Amino acid sequence: MSLTTVDPSGGLTRDNLRSLLAAVCAGTGLDPAHAELIKFTNNAVFRLAADPVVVRIAGSTAARERVDTVVRVACWLERHRFPAVRLLAGVEQPIRLDGQVITLWERVQDNGPRPDGAQLAGLLRRLHRLPPPPGGLxxxxxxxxxxxxxxxxxxxxxxxxxxxxxxxxEVEASLAGLRFVLPPGVIHGDAFLGNLIAGRRGPVLCDFDSTSVGPREWDLTPVAVGRLRLDYPGDDHAPLARRYGLDVMGWEGFPVLRRLRELKLVTSVLPILRSNPAVRAQWEHRMRTYKAGDLTTRWQPYQ
Structure with a gap:
């Protein structure tokens, strides 16, 4: 589906995000009034107030290039009745607006109990058993x-x-030398608790930007790095490792995957550093400690 709206060439600022939101809502019969911007890092995510819908605007060239795969993965998971977010029915997706790419999702009522590492491990075990979708990943x-x-x-x-x-x-050269212990296959690609929504019937998985075929160890890495680096409450890594059956922190290749994960956490907001000034202080903190080789200083989630 293609629409024409304002020229967004000045970057994804909060002002032109609102213009994009208004245009996509006008073209799909949705109401943008009082929509809440709940995330603005790799993607800008709005929760509509008047409709049970979430609007997701790709925040970089890399994110825009992945959206067709995101749509295909969402449809594939729905066919397998996998507990994951669903695309909004009745709308041809993705929607393209003057170079921007948008998807619409059914909003999950996130009023269930907080998901934990064991529940994420259960979803990963289930995901890792699925055959790839038609056309592959x-x-x-x-x-x-x-x-x-x-x-x-x-x-x-x-x-x-x-x-x-x-x-x-350097990280690429180190990755090439790794000997993985698990068989490769379908992976989520960004499997941490922030990509679980606490639905009333249990947690559901979201964010398929990085879904691909690769090493299963990578899906166990984000929670392990979160325990070591991010200032999260509690320990979700231990229950994840027990439920999945592998403690990736005990594998000899983990330091390389940790370095890769932290590099991704440092670079994730580079395309919107000016557009979203709220992330700047935390990015500078991450960059400073990463560059110094400091493995102990804690990071905070981007707001």
Missing amino acids: PPWSPMDEVRRRLAEPEELSAEDHAFLLRECD
Whole structure:
């Protein structure tokens, strides 16, 4: 589905996000009044007030290039009755608006109990048993994603840009030497508790931007890194490891996957550093400690 609206060439600022939201709602019969911007990092995500719908606007070239796969994965999971978010029925998706790419989702009432690591592990075990969708999935290519972000940064110094490009080269070389212990297959690609929604009938999985075919160890890494690096309450890694049957932190290749995960956490907001000033202080903190090789200082989630 294609629509024409305001020219968004000035970047995804909060003002033109509202214009994009108004245009897509006008074209689909939805009401944008009092919509809440609940996330603005890799993607901008609005929760509509008048309709049980979530609007997701891809926030970078890399994110826009993945949306067709996101739609295909969502349809495939629905066919398998997998507990995941569902695309809004009756609308041809994705929607393209003057170079921007938008998807519409059924809103999940997130009033259930907080999901934990064991529940995420159960969903991952179930996901990892599924056959790939018709037409397959892209191969796991984490460095391609990071390099695309580095190709369109906002307000990144030349020194930091050069450092991050060197990191890409070093991490890629280290990845090539890993010997994984689990068989490769379908992976979520960004499996942490922030991508579970606490539905009334149990948690449901969301965010399929990184879904691909790759090493299952990668799906166990985000929660492990979250325990070591991010200031989350409690420990979700231990129950995840017990339920899944592998403690990825005890595997010899984990330091490489940790470095990759932290590199992705540092670079994730580069395309919107100027557009969303609220992330700047936390990004600078992450960049400073990552660049110094500091593995102990805690990071906070982007707001």
